[in-house]
Amino acid sequence: MSTSSDARVDAEFPPIKPQHTGLVGKCPRCGRGRLFSGFLSLAEHCEICGLDFDFADPADGPAFFVITFACIPVVAFAVWMEVSVGAPYWVNALLTLPLLLVFCVLPLRPLKGLMVATQYYHSAREGALDPANHVGTGPGR
Numbered sequence: 001m002s003t004s005s006d007a008r009v010d011a012e013f014p015p016i017k018p019q020h021t022g023l024v025g026k027c028p029r030c031g032r033g034r035l036f037s038g039f040l041s042l043a044e045h046c047e048i049c050g051l052d053f054d055f056a057d058p059a060d061g062p063a064f065f066v067i068t069f070a071c072i073p074v075v076a077f078a079v080w081m082e083v084s085v086g087a088p089y090w091v092n093a094l095l096t097l098p099l100l101l102v103f104c105v106l107p108l109r110p111l112k113g114l115m116v117a118t119q120y121y122h123s124a125r126e127g128a129l130d131p132a133n134h135v136g137t138g139p140g141r
Ligand SMILES: [Zn+2]
Pocket: 027, 028, 029, 030, 031, 032, 033, 046, 047, 048, 049, 050, 051
């Protein structure tokens, strides 16, 4: 159910696709304010439109995607270097550590921004039971 306040906000800030705001760390509502106050720390609110970022909870989502799509291939590369090529440890470390830093640390921020912007775009909220409609098997049944 939308309220008149929601309608006013919708008119003032038309929806912006999450990939246009989140990937570049911009506010999901206005697309101009900064989403982050540090490398991975979210700001408390947007300095342009005042949107409170308390709703944002990407949890371990960015880390999951980085581990799945970046860390595992890089570690597989390191194992392949060790087993097939037989490279010395220092060569393996010299190649693998920069790959881990580039492919695992750098994508965290855009992924976190994308997840927060997607949460806002789809109005995703934490699930909760509605006590009026809750069908349970407790003592009242
Ligand atoms: Zn904003």
